[in-house]
Amino acid sequence: MIKITNLEKFYRTEEVETIALNKLSMEVNTGEFVAIMGPSGCGKSTLLNILGMLDDPDAGSYVFNGVEIAHFNERKRADLRKHNIGFVFQSFNLIDELTVFENVELPLIYTGVSSADRVKRVEEVLDKMQIMHRRNHYPQQLSGGQQQRVAIARAVVNKPKLILADEPTGNLDSSNGNDVMELLTDLNEQGTTIIMVTHSEHDARYSHRIIRLLDGQTVMENIMV
Amino acid sequence: MFRNYIKTAFRSLLKNKGFTAINILGLALGLGACLLIVFYVADELSYDRYNTKSERIFRVNADLKLGENRKDYAVVMPPLAKTIVAEFPYVEDAVRLKNAYTMHVKKGDLNMIENKVAFADPSLFNVFTLPMINGDAKTALAEPNSVVLTESTAKRYFDKTDVVGKTMVINDNQNFKVTGVIKDVPQNSHFNFDFFLSMSTWADSRSNAWLRNDYSTYVLLKDATDAKKLAGSLDGFLLKMSGDQMKSEIGMSYADFEKSGSYFRLNLTSLTDIHLKSKRIGELGVNGTVQYVYIFSAIAIFILLIACINFMNLSTARSSNRAREVGVRKVLGSPRKYLIAQFLSESIMITFFATVIALVAAIAVLPLFNQLAGKDIAITTATLFWLIPVSVLIVLVVGSLAGSYPAFFLSAFQPIDVLKGKLSAGFKGGGLRSFLVVFQFGISVFLIIGTLVIKNQLNYIQTINLGFDRNQVLVIQNAYELNQSTKTFKEELKQLPGVTSATMTGFLPVSVNRRSTSIYFKDATLDQKKSIFPQSWEVDADWIPTLGMKMVEGRNFSKDRLSDSGAVIINEAAAEFLGYKNAFGQTLYNSLGGKVELTNTKKYEVIGVMKDFHFSSLHEKIEPVIIRLAENNGAVSLRVNTKDLPALMSQIKSKWATFSPVQMNFSFMDQDFDASYRSEQQVGTIFIIFTTLAIIIACLGLFGLAAYAAEQRTKEIGIRKVLGADVSAIVAMLSKDFVKLVAISIVVASPLAWYCMNLWLQDFVYRIEVQWWVVAVAGLSAIVIAVATVSFQSLKAALANPVDSLKNE
Ligand SMILES: Nc1ncnc2c1ncn2[C@@H]1O[C@H](COP(=O)(O)OP(=O)(O)OP(=O)(O)O)[C@@H](O)[C@H]1O
Numbered sequence A: 001m002i003k004i005t006n007l008e009k010f011y012r013t014e015e016v017e018t019i020a021l022n023k024l025s026m027e028v029n030t031g032e033f034v035a036i037m038g039p040s041g042c043g044k045s046t047l048l049n050i051l052g053m054l055d056d057p058d059a060g061s062y063v064f065n066g067v068e069i070a071h072f073n074e075r076k077r078a079d080l081r082k083h084n085i086g087f088v089f090q091s092f093n094l095i096d097e098l099t100v101f102e103n104v105e106l107p108l109i110y111t112g113v114s115s116a117d118r119v120k121r122v123e124e125v126l127d128k129m130q131i132m133h134r135r136n137h138y139p140q141q142l143s144g145g146q147q148q149r150v151a152i153a154r155a156v157v158n159k160p161k162l163i164l165a166d167e168p169t170g171n172l173d174s175s176n177g178n179d180v181m182e183l184l185t186d187l188n189e190q191g192t193t194i195i196m197v198t199h200s201e202h203d204a205r206y207s208h209r210i211i212r213l214l215d216g217q218t219v220m221e222n223i224m225v
Numbered sequence B: 001m002f003r004n005y006i007k008t009a010f011r012s013l014l015k016n017k018g019f020t021a022i023n024i025l026g027l028a029l030g031l032g033a034c035l036l037i038v039f040y041v042a043d044e045l046s047y048d049r050y051n052t053k054s055e056r057i058f059r060v061n062a063d064l065k066l067g068e069n070r071k072d073y074a075v076v077m078p079p080l081a082k083t084i085v086a087e088f089p090y091v092e093d094a095v096r097l098k099n100a101y102t103m104h105v106k107k108g109d110l111n112m113i114e115n116k117v118a119f120a121d122p123s124l125f126n127v128f129t130l131p132m133i134n135g136d137a138k139t140a141l142a143e144p145n146s147v148v149l150t151e152s153t154a155k156r157y158f159d160k161t162d163v164v165g166k167t168m169v170i171n172d173n174q175n176f177k178v179t180g181v182i183k184d185v186p187q188n189s190h191f192n193f194d195f196f197l198s199m200s201t202w203a204d205s206r207s208n209a210w211l212r213n214d215y216s217t218y219v220l221l222k223d224a225t226d227a228k229k230l231a232g233s234l235d236g237f238l239l240k241m242s243g244d245q246m247k248s249e250i251g252m253s254y255a256d257f258e259k260s261g262s263y264f265r266l267n268l269t270s271l272t273d274i275h276l277k278s279k280r281i282g283e284l285g286v287n288g289t290v291q292y293v294y295i296f297s298a299i300a301i302f303i304l305l306i307a308c309i310n311f312m313n314l315s316t317a318r319s320s321n322r323a324r325e326v327g328v329r330k331v332l333g334s335p336r337k338y339l340i341a342q343f344l345s346e347s348i349m350i351t352f353f354a355t356v357i358a359l360v361a362a363i364a365v366l367p368l369f370n371q372l373a374g375k376d377i378a379i380t381t382a383t384l385f386w387l388i389p390v391s392v393l394i395v396l397v398v399g400s401l402a403g404s405y406p407a408f409f410l411s412a413f414q415p416i417d418v419l420k421g422k423l424s425a426g427f428k429g430g431g432l433r434s435f436l437v438v439f440q441f442g443i444s445v446f447l448i449i450g451t452l453v454i455k456n457q458l459n460y461i462q463t464i465n466l467g468f469d470r471n472q473v474l475v476i477q478n479a480y481e482l483n484q485s486t487k488t489f490k491e492e493l494k495q496l497p498g499v500t501s502a503t504m505t506g507f508l509p510v511s512v513n514r515r516s517t518s519i520y521f522k523d524a525t526l527d528q529k530k531s532i533f534p535q536s537w538e539v540d541a542d543w544i545p546t547l548g549m550k551m552v553e554g555r556n557f558s559k560d561r562l563s564d565s566g567a568v569i570i571n572e573a574a575a576e577f578l579g580y581k582n583a584f585g586q587t588l589y590n591s592l593g594g595k596v597e598l599t600n601t602k603k604y605e606v607i608g609v610m611k612d613f614h615f616s617s618l619h620e621k622i623e624p625v626i627i628r629l630a631e632n633n634g635a636v637s638l639r640v641n642t643k644d645l646p647a648l649m650s651q652i653k654s655k656w657a658t659f660s661p662v663q664m665n666f667s668f669m670d671q672d673f674d675a676s677y678r679s680e681q682q683v684g685t686i687f688i689i690f691t692t693l694a695i696i697i698a699c700l701g702l703f704g705l706a707a708y709a710a711e712q713r714t715k716e717i718g719i720r721k722v723l724g725a726d727v728s729a730i731v732a733m734l735s736k737d738f739v740k741l742v743a744i745s746i747v748v749a750s751p752l753a754w755y756c757m758n759l760w761l762q763d764f765v766y767r768i769e770v771q772w773w774v775v776a777v778a779g780l781s782a783i784v785i786a787v788a789t790v791s792f793q794s795l796k797a798a799l800a801n802p803v804d805s806l807k808n809e
């Protein structure tokens, strides 16, 4: 599904140039559950953002489902993104002015799903995340665990083929964290490819494979049993 | 402490360069425009106030009603000035001015044409403040054939100002002694002359006629409060003075005169009201209109409001970005006072910079503005005297007003709310801000509609069918110079190829100088109730074809019919006033003056009716006009039809030279017409410039707000994009709020503008309607402007990589 070769990303500030990704190559197959680990600042988020087409690489190749997209502009990427990828962030990134229901509904609006279908699908996914009773609440009125469940609901409502999660449990206690990991595992079992950044060895154990990064390069891959 | 505020304010302003630039620029633009208008309005209001006795000077006016005819004069009877001083002890002095219009003055061998010449009584320098540089103000105008020059005129003729005792030759053969040189008459005076000739030179000035109005007369009261008393006594005074003449000349007592529905009254206009409030027959110059002073003051206030609103909006919008900073500061123990002081210093500092820029800019463009406005405003020490305090006041008032909302609003945040993010609600939260945007755009829509209506009306005036053809008509203004030979000159010009026709008369539909009225009675009973008091003009048989007038009934005069010397042609307005169904063949009795008796009249037969034509301001209705055949050599007008105008002109000039050594003075009729509407055009141009400025300033504000709305919602935009929103969805989302506000402002402002502009148009007798498309165009442009402004910002946000927006937390 994903194949990157010699991917590079630099950040230039006034004084220094940071190499966030240094000729990184890797591959992820459909149906895999991959964890990315590494010390802070090694480029995990940068990698995930590029994989998720939120950002563009400075050099290298990125083939997504057989299409080279490294040179795509934001417009084309947006189109590919909205049909294929769901995101889960450490800080949830829910829109404060919208209710739980409306937050989850957004991706469906952007892919042009009819209003009746939207209600059905949002309710279905809220049910599955056990957050239905909070559908009319605003994000600030929810606990962190609940907020992350809403964020996951929003990520999966469009039935994406790939879910990217950046430290999904980073802001949660261990019990809430485990719930989230269970949800991701379920989704993976139903056929969704998942790439997750985490600092937690415990969470990483839910995955099939761990990619370890150091200074923007792959240092090791562990295949989980 | 204060230095600390300034330092912090400086840093904060530098950190947000874009915001600071928009804020300072918008405010400077607004203040600068405002300042120019203030200059303009101050100038209009300053008219005649240079006179140290201005409070005590009043002009005497005469109102005359004859049957159904009403005339309001700015001039009164020749003996009034002298008599009024003798009659009323509280009248200290009086002075008469009489416009001498055009004269020519010898400079070496050349005869210069001078248009700013007046006869004046010796008391001129006692009543008005016209400081004498050379000569004795008390006696300068006492002797006949004395002339007082203005400084620049003296320099023009003699290259110096100590010219008392020199001789000037006026109108070829009259020798005048220069008895004084005064400072130039200030530009803000309702009269403006270069030459003051002693009144005693003018024999008519000694006339004792109480039944005609032709002298501008000003009284100087000992005490301004006596004006009411004087005004109340004037009618009795007039009756006493004119009663005998009325009986002997009209053959009627004033009581009978009044019984027949007529009257003859005097009243006063205070000197300082003349420029803005007086529009009478016989004014000494073109006066202004108080309405424009109001309109421009309103625009100045609008512009200032828009600029201040921008300032407040931008400051508060930005303040939400600084909410966290405030929260942290408060947690760290900063007292509220400190925060308020900090925000106020920032805002006062911005206002200070803006004011400095505005002052410099306004003074820099003043010459250009003068040119557009037809003004001569200069920055003098007197200006600085009010300008500097006003500027300081502006800085303090506008600065603290605009800064107060963010200062108090922000400093009142509870730190915990801020840190919890409760105040990150963004643009939608600003109810006051929304109101202000509506207000601002309401004003813009109002001004757009106003501009379009004014532009259309001015256009209409320029293109209106005047009832005659003003194009391709050359007017030789000083044809009277040729005395008896003017007619021969005219006939010879007619022979030139390229001259279609020529007419000899000073009565022309664009010149304002040559007008004459006369009474005509409908029948031999000579009943005043059946009289008409029209413009009575002397023309020749070529007048109608040369000017391209149209006949609606009857025929033009014919040179070959001797009987036409007893014929008149009237215009439609006269026919209507006289109630004629069939004008042809009707008779009219023209009063020749003296007692109202049949022997003192001349009988005329109406041989035709001309289509109405405009000859005075389009503010007024077309007056009745009666024309008759007579030799009046005031001017010669030619209808020309040639491809080579310069060649024709030189032919005409050399023909003129064979008749007279004086320079030929000519103009084109269409240019004369344009000149008579120049002040309207100028006002229109200024209006359009300032409304455009107002709109630009409003847009600048919207631009800034949109930028902030986008910035405030960066994170939201990022999230939405991650979720699949495309560029158009983001732009629509951001623009929607603004478009809604602008739509509301259109709904509110359009009816108001419609109403006000109709009110303005009422002042024109000949006017356009406010068309619906004007409102539609205004609304549409407001939307387009708003969307364009906002889209620019939204697009920027929408096209960015989503990850950039997400990081900016
Ligand atoms: N916008 C930016 N400008 C400059 N440098 C950046 C920018 N974003 C990231 N970096 C740098 O790029 C490198 C990789 O950052 P990245 O956010 O990918 O790290 P990370 O592995 O996700 O770290 P963490 O585990 O702390 O989230 C870091 O050194 C970081 O400082």
Ligand SMILES: [Mg+2]
Pocket (backbone or CB within 6 Å): A044, A045, A046
């Ligand atoms: Mg990270």
